Amino acid sequence: MTTFNRRDFGKLVGGAGAGVVTASGLSSFAIAQGAAAAKVVVIGGGCGGATVAHFLKKGDPKLDVTLIEANKIYSSSFGSNLYLGGFRGFDTLNHGYEGLRAAGVKVVHQFANAVDTAKKVVKTKEGGSYAYDRLVLSPGIAIKYDSIPGYTKEISNQFPHAYETSGVGKQQLMRLMEAMPNGGTFAMVMPNNPYRCPPGPYERACMIAHYLKTKKPKSKLVILDPKKAFSKQPVFTEAFDKYYKGIIEMNLTNDIDDFSVTQFDPKAKELTTKSGKKVKFDAANIIPQQRAGDIAKLAGVTDKDWVAINPETFQSTANKDIYVVGDSTVAAEMPKSGFSANSQGKVVVAEILADLSKKEKFPARYRNTCWSLVAPDDCIKVGANYTAKEGKLAPEGSFVSKAGEDAGLRKQNYAEYVGWYDGIITDMFAKTAAAPKKAAPAAQKKG
Ligand SMILES: Cc1cc2nc3c(=O)[nH]c(=O)nc-3n(C[C@H](O)[C@H](O)[C@H](O)COP(=O)(O)OP(=O)(O)OC[C@H]3O[C@@H](n4cnc5c(N)ncnc54)[C@H](O)[C@@H]3O)c2cc1C
Structure with missing residues (x-):
């Protein structure tokens, strides 16, 4: 029995709301029994990877989903500027993987250091070996110190x-x-x-x-x-x-x-x-x-510094068996952002679920918004929807804050920003974020 509806999922992925699509939006989907035994390995438990692991398991509870993430705590870069300004406590940026474990994802805190694409196995520095039917990479960036x-x-x-x-x-x-x-x-x-x-x-x-x-x-x-x-x-x-x-x-x-x-x-x-x-x-x-995280190069999918992808599916152009999302990719004109990685991750989930269940595929739609707090209650934003056109991701309906805007509008942007943070944390970690209460001076001193 298959009740998963790829068209409905596509609507969720490209939803027009200010925030991200929440996990609950998928709760009514079930997936083909034929897909139940498939193994998916995801490397990188950040905006792209954690979203993929969570929604794959949500979309098909029988799927064997392993998330390989080096760190036990994810300390979000998004929102971290607000900590520097004193608008968020440091602890509110830090998130563990217990929600994903409770959702049935096998979370492994190890460092992936090799991908055998012929045998379809990921190896880790700690000696782990993880076979996959589908592989998703979302390792974020590496720093080019010598620049x-x-x-x-x-x-x-x-x-x-x-x-x-x-x-x-x-x-x-x-x-x-x-x-x-x-x-x-x-x-x-x-x-x-x-x-x-x-x-x-x-x-x-x-x-x-x-x-x-x-x-x-x-x-x-x-x-x-x-x-x-x-x-x-x-x-x-x-x-x-x-x-x-x-x-x-x-x-x-x-x-x-x-x-x-x-x-x-x-x-x-x-x-x-x-x-x-x-x-x-x-x-x-x-x-x-910056450049793509090292594992992308080790998996053989980088072209110079970054990973080229098919914008319709986020499969690597170098190896279509590997999906790559987030900052590691060249997803022009989508910017490298947490919102983008999350949106791309949901498209990849829809792709993998449809592929495993041999169901019809529909054109992917993506979305991004980036908010920036510039002063207390003064928040600006930029964003667009994107669809794949001529090998690129073409923006549609883009918007950006303008100089001289009404203070009420800027304050409203800040409320959206806070709401988006909570939404993406729920998406990534299957849990609710802590309130962004202002850091107490003592907590700031401790760092
Ligand atoms: C200061 C700052 C402010 C930002 N503000 C915003 C914002 O307001 N809105 C927004 O949308 N975005 C914002 N971003 C960008 C956002 O943080 C990134 O775009 C997003 O994190 C990218 O997601 P990702 O999945 O590609 O990488 P990440 O979220 O970095 O996740 C990668 C994960 O992979 C793990 N990993 C890497 N290699 C391996 C390996 N070999 N084995 C195991 N684990 C591995 C890492 O430990 C990491 O947890 C901001 C970034 C910065 C620096």
């Missing part, structure tokens, strides 16, 4: 990028801000395209500037940006002028000056740019270039 001369993995312990999925870097950033003298300089080095979460560094700049404005008002935040333009630029620039005049110094590359960093000197605490500008700093957040 900033003088910056290394070791030095990132002192001056964090805080761009991987770990709470450590974010807490280090908080400690750097706390240790800074009032009147000191915080330097931020922005990444070049493509990178994880296009507006993320600029929201982070606003949250660091908010911290400095409220706690160390004589201080400065100097931004060095190798790009000539960035996401939601008019509304971020409006916020820099409106809230952080005299604190933020923005150095955006232009036809005369190139603010790409050519030297990072952690001993002298000095940055040098291509155009010769030198910045002395007390604290720094360096965000280097």
Whole structure:
């Protein structure tokens, strides 16, 4: 008996609401008995992978779903800027996998270090061996430390990028801000395209500037940006002028000056740019270039730094037996975001379920929205729906906040942002997120 309706699932995946599709939306589906014995292995329990594991099991409870995730706690990067600004407690970012286990997913906390695509087996550093009928990768990003001369993995312990999925870097950033003298300089080095979460560094700049404005008002935040333009630029620039005049110094590359960093000197605490500008700093957040997580390369699906995918299915173009979602992929014009990874994950679930049950497939639809808090109750957003067209993901009905908008609208955006966080956490971990209560000063000091 099969009552799974792929068309209805497609509607859920491309739903028009502001938030994500919740797990309960799938509860009425059952799936072909023929698919029951299939084994699916998912590597990476973040926005893409945890969503896939959860919804596969929800869609077909008999499916054998194994999630291989290196860490016992997922510390979300999304929402982490709000922790830096004092708008979220650190603990509210951290999530375990007990909900997925309770839902029937076999969660294995090991590090995948090989994929034998001929035998269809994943191996782990810990000696594990996991056979699969379908493989899904969502390993996120790896950091290209050598893209900033003088910056290394070791030095990132002192001056964090805080761009991987770990709470450590974010807490280090908080400690750097706390240790800074009032009147000191915080330097931020922005990444070049493509990178994880296009507006993320600029929201982070606003949250660091908010911290400095409220706690160390004589201080400065100097931004060095190798790009000539960035996401939601008019509304971020409006916020820099409106809230952080005299604190933020923005150095955006232009036809005369190139603010790409050519030297990072952690001993002298000095940055040098291509155009010769030198910045002395007390604290720094360096965000280097990025590439797909290592396991994608080991599985043989990378093309240079990233994974090329078929935008209709998110199967790797190098190996159609492997699905890849999230930041590791080239999903242009979809940005690398948690919302995108979650939306792509649901399409992959629908693909795998339809494939295993030999049911009709329908065109995939995707969605993304990225919110950014720029000051208390002032939140901006950008987003679009996407469909596969001519080998790409074409945006439809895109929207972006505008300068001079009504304060009530911006406050409403913030409520959407908080609601989305709860929704994606429920999707990923089959549990409800803790409330984003403002961090108590004592908790912030602990980091
Ligand atoms: C500061 C900041 C702010 C952001 N804000 C937002 C936002 O507001 N909205 C938004 O939508 N997105 C935001 N993002 C982006 C979002 O966090 C990412 O796009 C999203 O996490 C990508 O999901 P993913 O599944 O590709 O990777 P991840 O969520 O990073 O998950 C990858 C997982 O794979 C695991 N892993 C990797 N390799 C292996 C291996 N070999 N074996 C076992 N496990 C492995 C990792 O431990 C990790 O848990 C932000 C990012 C940053 C840095």
